[in-house]
Amino acid sequence: MWKATGEGPQASQNHMVRIKPRLFAGLDIGSSKVSFVIGQVNQEERLEIIGVGKTPCNGMKNGVVIDIEATTQAILKAKEEAELMAGYQVDRVLLSIGGSHIKSFDSKGMVAITNEEISESDVKRVIDAAKAVAVPSDREVLHILPKKFRVDEQDDISAPVGMSGVRLEVSVRIITGGHTAIQNAVKCTERTGLKVDAIVLEQLASALAILSEDEKDLGAAVVDMGCGTSDLIIYSNGSVSYTASLSIGGRHVSNDIAVGLRTPQSAAEEIKKKYACALASLVNEEESIEVPSVGGTKTRSVLRRHLGEIVEPRVEETLNFIHNEIQASGLAEMLGAGIIFTGGASQLDGLVEMGEFVFDLPVRRGAITKVAGLKDVVRSPDFATAVGLIIYAKDNAAKNAVVWEQESKVNQFFHRFKNFFREVN
Ligand SMILES: Nc1ncnc2c1ncn2[C@@H]1O[C@H](COP(=O)(O)OP(=O)(O)OP(=O)(O)O)[C@@H](O)[C@H]1O
Ligand SMILES: [Mg+2]
Incomplete structure (x- = not known):
């Protein structure tokens, strides 16, 4: 599973006896980026994030790999970044999968x-x-x-x-x-030398990172709003009752801004993150922003309220699609804990306020609180899936009651780990 590249956090605490760390790695290949997280179980049995890597990548669309080479290179880069930070090399990983083929x-x-x-x-x-x-x-x-x-x-x-x-x-x-979609994601991962120990549904992993057991019991809908998709998972009475994936996400909002303000995509993306608000009425009428023009160096002054008016219909449409999906599940009455948003696009200003209006239920953004270590780095909701993957790995390893500390058991663990997933699946 691992090889120390430096002293590593565990090693430095144990100068005489090098205890094998209990490491897990999670890989999330999204439509906009690849994220790689390495976690370690500490002495208090808590998961500690010790390495993270994130690389922009457009090799995946709607949960399907569209560019094998670009995706492989992005995985390699994110993995190396995470390994460098962690001080360990990993050779096994849990992989998330999502999109409309699910x-x-x-x-x-x-x-x-x-x-x-x-x-x-x-x-x-x-x-x-x-x-x-x-x-x-x-x-x-x-x-x-x-x-x-x-x-x-x-x-x-x-x-x-x-x-x-x-x-x-x-x-x-x-x-x-879909077999092909899964195999291509696995292929990209394996081309970097990694072995895939398990494949986990993207929104299931994200929900693990942000939902408490109480919320699962009360009933909750988690919406992972990414770049190209918004993935839904509904828990009722403590277990998964419904999943869905909608092919609409943050990219559509950026496209609307690029067209509406006649500005390049990259500028639209920045403007969205800095100034966009899902509810135009929440924006000060007087405030204005500078917008670069297409192909030129000149900028124009645009009212921020106007940006809100461009963004609002798209966000409303997205939330209405999600609302319809929740109604179709027949579980709308069971969501005592309400709707919890995660994923990069959930950071849009005004999203929660518009959500309360559309769903007529409690709405909030999820927080990644179940892990220690580099909490600040992975606090961003676009890491929810990768963090959820290592929580999933730890939970399932615990069920197998594996003794980790002894070196000889490491390979045995993965053997059992693989068998466990084979049995469950
Ligand atoms: N501060 C912000 N405000 C609004 N949107 C944001 C912000 N930060 C990131 N985003 C948007 O979040 C999206 C990326 O989110 P995320 O990293 O969760 O997607 P992904 O996992 O790559 O994609 P997917 O899950 O759809 O395959 C982009 O569309 C980006 O513009
Ligand atoms: Mg995602």
Whole structure:
């Protein structure tokens, strides 16, 4: 998994005995950038971010690689940046995947309990029964997420192991992705010398980074607003109940600004980040900004309110699409914790205010609070997915009860880690 390139944080604390660190790496290939995060589990069992890398990249569109070489180079650069910061080299990674090729649906399974008391193997059997559905050959199953169990007539059970009964049922959410899209993302990653240990749904990883268990129980919708897509995941009663991906994101707002203000794309992008507000009425009527002209060095003075008027309809349209998707899920009444935004485009000024207006629910921006270490660097919401990936890795490693500290166990861990994902998926 790792090789110390310098002393490394753990090594410097342990001059005599070099303890193998428990490292995890997450790779998020977005439509605008590649981010790479390396985390380490510290002595208090907390995840500490020890290395991050981010490289602009346009090699991915709508969750599908459109330029293998550019994507590979960007991964390599982000990885090296993160490794340099961490002082370790990594050779395995968790990879996120998203976009409109992702589909999810419900399935059910039922098994008879032979020994009266439900065991771990009964739970595994019932999940196996639920995943026995025909998946087209051009799709791959990414996750099988148990929602709730039922033991005989008793419903809404979250942990059935140890209970008495004769019949165990489960309902699960199955998430699948397009085979070609997944394979091409894996190919780019492997071309950099990395092995992909698991592939995780992008918005599932983002939600892990920002949602608390209480919020999942109360019901919450997480919207990861990226450059090219807005990805939705809905939790109700503690588990994933719905996912969707809309092909609209921050890039569309920048395009509108470029056309509306007749300014180059790069200037539109900067103007959006610095001055745009989703609700034009929140902007001071008098305030003006300088806007570069296309092809010239001259700038023009434009009212900031006018910029708001360009941005507002696009953001309103995006939020209405998300609102329609939430209504279509049938879960709108279950969102006690409201809507939580993350992803780079969620930083747009006025988004929360417009969100409250469109959704008529509590709306907020998510904060990445579950990790220590380089918190300030990864606080930005465009790191939510990559940070969520290493949280996912740690959670699933814990389930396998792996002893990490001994060198000989390191390879064994990954063997088990891989088997775990093979079993779950
Ligand atoms: N301060 C800001 N205000 C508004 N928008 C912003 C701000 N900072 C970044 N963005 C926008 O966020 C978007 C990038 O977000 P992010 O990094 O989450 O996307 P991505 O992961 O590359 O794309 P995707 O998830 O769609 O594949 C860009 O459109 C960028 O313009
Ligand atoms: Mg993204």
